[in-house]
Amino acid sequence: MNNKQLDYTNITISEATAMQKELQNSLVHSPLEQEIKTIAGADISLNRFSDIIYAGIVTLDFNTLKPLAYSLVKSKTSFPYVPGFLAFREVPALVEAFLQMTVKPDVIMVDGHGIAHPRRLGIAAHLGALINIPTLGCAKKKLYGNFEEPSAVKYSFSPLKHKEELLGYVLRTKNYVKPVYISPGNHLSIEDSLHIAMHCIGTYRLPEPTRKAHEFVNLFRTGQLKEGFFQLTTNDTLF
DNA sequence: GCGACAG
């Protein structure tokens, strides 16, 4: 990864598309070999009509799903929101937050899609192509593909496909609540992404990594947390 | 031309 790949100022949709096709070629979707001890959630928050982005990555213990550390970065985005090109708007800030971490997570769950994307390079795959850490996407809405509604019972799922190609899974994380869309980003298989997401389901609709990341970046945006990398102590009282 | 369209 170099800085050129992170400066998305003044690039056109056509150039962005070409960049996606190139990055897509570098993806690896072999099954994860290493044991997962920590998993992080990555998300951004911003004020309406503002181009100031509050990005954050929150690391959790994979077994207890409790926060262990977090990295927060404030930066200005240089790309508008265009469906299919979300990464060009949010990834630079997420990479900054990642580089700031002195202790890296084993896997990162990103708020958005992985390969469930028109060119198989959603934000989770894009981020995973830039950093050398396995990533998966967890989106709240479908961007691409077709699926049958999974049953209303928690943990039920159904394949998300484009024609005959499997892209990921639609997963019910809570009874009678809208499902989430899971797909691998980089360095993970499609099945890995589903299993990891299922493991991270707690009491709420969003899996814990994504839910915590969302919570932390909002506290950051509203001035209740400060920029930087912090490791939580057992003595830390959160809220 | 028409519908779909992550955050």
Added chain:
DNA sequence: ATCTTGTCGC
């Protein structure tokens, strides 16, 4: 993404 209050009941 963010802004918002109440309402419904698997």
